[in-house]
Amino acid sequence: xxxxxxxxxxxxxxxxxxxxxxxxxxxxxxxxxxxxxxxxxxxxxxxxxxxxxxxxxxxxxxxxxxxxxxxxxxxxxxxxxxxxxxxxxxxxxxxxxxxxxxxxxxxxxxxxxxxxxxxxxxxxxxxxxxxxxxxxxxxxxxxxxxxxxxxxxxxxxxxxxxxxxxxxxxxxxxxxxxxxxxxxxxxxxxxxxxxxxxxxxxxxxxxxxxxxx
Amino acid sequence: xxxxxxxxxxxxxxxxxxxxxxxxxxxxxxxxxxxxxxxxxxxxxxxxxxxxxxxxxxxxxxxxxxxxxxxxxxxxxxxxxxxxxxxxxxxxxxxxxxxxxxxxxxxxxxxxxxxxxxxxxxxxxxxxxxxxxxxxxxxxxxxxxxxxxxxxxxxxxxxxxxxxxxxxxxxxxxxxxxxxxxxxxxxxxxxxxxxxxxxxxxxxxxxxxxxxx
Numbered sequence: 001x002x003x004x005x006x007x008x009x010x011x012x013x014x015x016x017x018x019x020x021x022x023x024x025x026x027x028x029x030x031x032x033x034x035x036x037x038x039x040x041x042x043x044x045x046x047x048x049x050x051x052x053x054x055x056x057x058x059x060x061x062x063x064x065x066x067x068x069x070x071x072x073x074x075x076x077x078x079x080x081x082x083x084x085x086x087x088x089x090x091x092x093x094x095x096x097x098x099x100x101x102x103x104x105x106x107x108x109x110x111x112x113x114x115x116x117x118x119x120x121x122x123x124x125x126x127x128x129x130x131x132x133x134x135x136x137x138x139x140x141x142x143x144x145x146x147x148x149x150x151x152x153x154x155x156x157x158x159x160x161x162x163x164x165x166x167x168x169x170x171x172x173x174x175x176x177x178x179x180x181x182x183x184x185x186x187x188x189x190x191x192x193x194x195x196x197x198x199x200x201x202x203x204x205x206x207x208x209x210x211x212x213x
Numbered sequence: 214x215x216x217x218x219x220x221x222x223x224x225x226x227x228x229x230x231x232x233x234x235x236x237x238x239x240x241x242x243x244x245x246x247x248x249x250x251x252x253x254x255x256x257x258x259x260x261x262x263x264x265x266x267x268x269x270x271x272x273x274x275x276x277x278x279x280x281x282x283x284x285x286x287x288x289x290x291x292x293x294x295x296x297x298x299x300x301x302x303x304x305x306x307x308x309x310x311x312x313x314x315x316x317x318x319x320x321x322x323x324x325x326x327x328x329x330x331x332x333x334x335x336x337x338x339x340x341x342x343x344x345x346x347x348x349x350x351x352x353x354x355x356x357x358x359x360x361x362x363x364x365x366x367x368x369x370x371x372x373x374x375x376x377x378x379x380x381x382x383x384x385x386x387x388x389x390x391x392x393x394x395x396x397x398x399x400x401x402x403x404x405x406x407x408x409x410x411x412x413x414x415x416x417x418x419x420x421x422x423x424x425x426x
């Protein structure tokens with residue numbers, strides 16, 4: 001197991017946030033930032049930021065702060081953003097099509113090779129230049145193409161079966177948008193986006209604030 | 214501040230998960246579950262589940278476990294799912310349209326009243342039966358309709374301005390899909406869905422697992 005693997009998930013989830021803030025600073029042509037300013041910007045304490053970054057070697061210098069571009073590039077490398085990822089999307093419904101349509105991911109190196117669906121009305125259509133293929137050809141496609149990430153956008157009834165097929169075909173990373181959890185072997189990574197859970201968290205918080213008034 | 218407001222965000226984020234698992238059990242006509250089985254199902258320890266639920270009063274009985282429907286209903290109430298929420302979506306691009314199209318949220322009581330966009334090509338179109346309106350009419354619409362939740366699906370350049378307008382018009386809850394953070398007054402709740410951060414977490418984990426081989 002690589003050294004960085006022992007870093008806690010809480011730290012890991014803050015890294016993309018730091019990266020995003022640094023991107024925004026670069027867009028504003030800000031080349032250097034103190035840990036204090038970075039703290040104010042991100043909402044994390046300066047010592048938290050230092051500790052997080054120390055997991056990956058030292059960045060920043062006493063009295064100077066951080067070189068924004070250097071730190072952005074270093075974080076990009078840590079996050080694995082210094083390479084290209086080939087993705088496929090299974091389930092060409094609302095969310096699947098929205099992700100295929102979103103060019104922001106492509107700009108960051110995540111290229112969608114194909115969508116898959118079982119609906120004959122969708123098969124053969126194109127989202128941007130990306131074809132919707134018959135899900136029956138999923139294994140064949142993965143065998144013939146390098147696929148790094150499988151995005152599951154199916155209804156929950158099909159998510160586990162889809163995950164099983166992706167894993168069996170050799171896909172090692174799954175981005176799961178289906179509203180349930182999927183089981184995969186230990187050497188496969190899964191990142192879930194459970195939109196309903198996010199919405200229910202919001203309704204909970206809204207309820208608490210209303211009760212307070 | 215209501216009592217339940219002091220519950221930590223970590224606990225709060227587990228509640229929708231419990232709710233989801235209980236829904237799934239009910240769909241399978243399972244009426245009763247031991248804390249041990251619930252632990253196996255959710256991946257949380259039985260003592261963690263008990264502690265979490267104890268924040269909201271006791272559920273379950275020694276030697277019997279939990280009545281699935283009762284606990285589902287109780288959790289639904291805690292999450293504020295025993296009422297209807299009226300939502301509007303600002304930004305009728307890929308994600309905005311996908312959310313408007315997704316009927317699952319409506320089934321849980323979240324009704325989309327309208328979408329808003331500034332693109333003249335989109336204004337007047339309908340997603341299902343939901344009209345895309347001119348974003349210039351946002352304040353007028355909120356004044357004339359009960360709006361509980363504003364969903365921000367704009368590019369990041371417009372997210373803060375959109376949040377300011379929603380808040381000024383009286384909206385107290387924001388579901389933010391724009392890839393940056395927004396600032397709101399203390400009496401407004403925000404729940405972020407940062408898809409890029411989720412994707413970068415996946416690429417980080419994939420990188421770590423690959424290095425391990």
